Amino acid sequence: MTTLPAQDSKIENPKTGDSRIDHPGGETLVPESKPIYELIEALFFAYRDFVGDPDRMLAAYGFGRAHHRVLHFVSRNPGLTIAELLSILRITKQSLNRVLKELLEKRFIDSRPGLIDRRQRLLFVTPVGQSLAEAMANLQTKRIIHALAEIGEDRKETIMAFLIAMIDDDERDRARQLLMGERHGKSGAED
Amino acid sequence: MTTLPAQDSKIENPKTGDSRIDHPGGETLVPESKPIYELIEALFFAYRDFVGDPDRMLAAYGFGRAHHRVLHFVSRNPGLTIAELLSILRITKQSLNRVLKELLEKRFIDSRPGLIDRRQRLLFVTPVGQSLAEAMANLQTKRIIHALAEIGEDRKETIMAFLIAMIDDDERDRARQLLMGERHGKSGAED
DNA sequence: AGAAATAAGTCAATAAGGCTGACTTACCAC
DNA sequence: GTGGTAAGTCAGCCTTATTGACTTATTTCT
Numbered sequence: 001m002t003t004l005p006a007q008d009s010k011i012e013n014p015k016t017g018d019s020r021i022d023h024p025g026g027e028t029l030v031p032e033s034k035p036i037y038e039l040i041e042a043l044f045f046a047y048r049d050f051v052g053d054p055d056r057m058l059a060a061y062g063f064g065r066a067h068h069r070v071l072h073f074v075s076r077n078p079g080l081t082i083a084e085l086l087s088i089l090r091i092t093k094q095s096l097n098r099v100l101k102e103l104l105e106k107r108f109i110d111s112r113p114g115l116i117d118r119r120q121r122l123l124f125v126t127p128v129g130q131s132l133a134e135a136m137a138n139l140q141t142k143r144i145i146h147a148l149a150e151i152g153e154d155r156k157e158t159i160m161a162f163l164i165a166m167i168d169d170d171e172r173d174r175a176r177q178l179l180m181g182e183r184h185g186k187s188g189a190e191d
Numbered sequence: 192m193t194t195l196p197a198q199d200s201k202i203e204n205p206k207t208g209d210s211r212i213d214h215p216g217g218e219t220l221v222p223e224s225k226p227i228y229e230l231i232e233a234l235f236f237a238y239r240d241f242v243g244d245p246d247r248m249l250a251a252y253g254f255g256r257a258h259h260r261v262l263h264f265v266s267r268n269p270g271l272t273i274a275e276l277l278s279i280l281r282i283t284k285q286s287l288n289r290v291l292k293e294l295l296e297k298r299f300i301d302s303r304p305g306l307i308d309r310r311q312r313l314l315f316v317t318p319v320g321q322s323l324a325e326a327m328a329n330l331q332t333k334r335i336i337h338a339l340a341e342i343g344e345d346r347k348e349t350i351m352a353f354l355i356a357m358i359d360d361d362e363r364d365r366a367r368q369l370l371m372g373e374r375h376g377k378s379g380a381e382d
Numbered sequence: 383a384g385a386a387a388t389a390a391g392t393c394a395a396t397a398a399g400g401c402t403g404a405c406t407t408a409c410c411a412c
Numbered sequence: 413g414t415g416g417t418a419a420g421t422c423a424g425c426c427t428t429a430t431t432g433a434c435t436t437a438t439t440t441c442t
Contacts, residue, residue: 038371042355043354046357163233165338309408309410310407
């Protein structure tokens with residue numbers, strides 16, 4: 001935390017968009033264009049409904065959004081380690097542990113010690129877990145397909161390119177590897 | 192069955208040929224196509240980083256994501272009522288009140304009784320609030336512009352159309368009105 | 383062999399942001 | 413003047429996240 005809200009508002013004119021604004025975040029922001037409100041809000045609404053589908057399904061199992069994320073990435077990356085999962089989800093070990101414990105207890109996820117490094121616990125979905133993960137992915141896919149149909153399926157690569165370009169620069173490669181289905185070449189975890 | 196541009200086949204496929212899955216949610220899900228994992232995950236990563244920018248800025252004021260949403264929609268829709276805000280955000284009165292109270296106390300938002308219906312409280316951003324709202328919108332716009340530049344700016348309408356099509360059918364019109372900047376024609380609240 | 387580093391699990395406390403239910407106040411409308 | 417509506421509030425609860433400190437098992441380094 002830098003300086004506290006020394007909120008000296010030095011806005012010139014909210015209407016011109018020509019405002020040079022100092023913020024405690026540090027940077028002086030000089031917008032190079034007017035805010036693209038349509039896209040900001042469309043993204044908000046789209047994402048809200050996009051995660052709303054699985055949310056409703058998860059509730060029937062007593063799970064939440066956190067469980068979904070864990071189940072999803074384990075399902076997509078069998079043999080994932082705790083450490084890898086943590087860095088994908090960007091949460092702490094303690095946060096992950098709570099949901100992971102539940103998923104293990106309820107047998108949606110299974111863990112086995114690593115073959116090479118036995119300290120590691122390699123995570124796999126059970127058939128039940130796979131079924132749930134797929135069901136949620138299908139729900140989301142349904143929505144995506146509907147949306148792609150609206151704009152023309154051939155635009156799918158445009159959408160992908162846009163979304164990938166929205167990711168943080170220093171995270172893009174890692175994310176791209178994940179979502180392009182490349183396995184993390186460690187810990188000999190193929191089944 | 193939509194023909195997808197046959198993405199990849201690098202992943203060890205889930206060995207469930209089973210496409211008919213019963214879930215306590217009630218519905219039997221029969222996917223009409225393979226899950227589009229790339230898009231699901233790209234959306235996850237893109238949104239995570241998209242909201243990460245404002246999150247960091249808000250933290251400097253002791254605010255969170257909830258404050259951002261309130262500030263944003265009030266800034267964009269001066270004269271918004273509590274009821275309207277609740278239905279946009281889809282949260283409860285009690286949840287809203289906690290953050291709204293803070294925004295009012297710290298003078299980022301101002302409220303006046305409605306002219307026609309004095310039970311209503313019309314919400315407006317103060318100059319300080321406007322400044323913060325703009326700063327965050329500028330941050331997000333920066334990311335969006337960068338992403339649009341990657342795919343060609345002319346694709347902006349494609350992205351918009353996609354995102355809008357992702358919204359729930361019965362919410363789409365309302366959302367579209369909001370993000371297209373049409374004012375809710377009530378309570379004589381123009382500035 | 384022994385020390386240090388690493389992977390993971392755990393305990394405790396805290397916070398943000400949601401929720402429900404029940405109730406009040408103020409105001410509008412019939 | 414009664415009833416409905418907009419908003420505010422009290423109390424309690426849940427989920428998801430945080431930090432810090434510590435343990436255990438195992439690998440790696442010297």
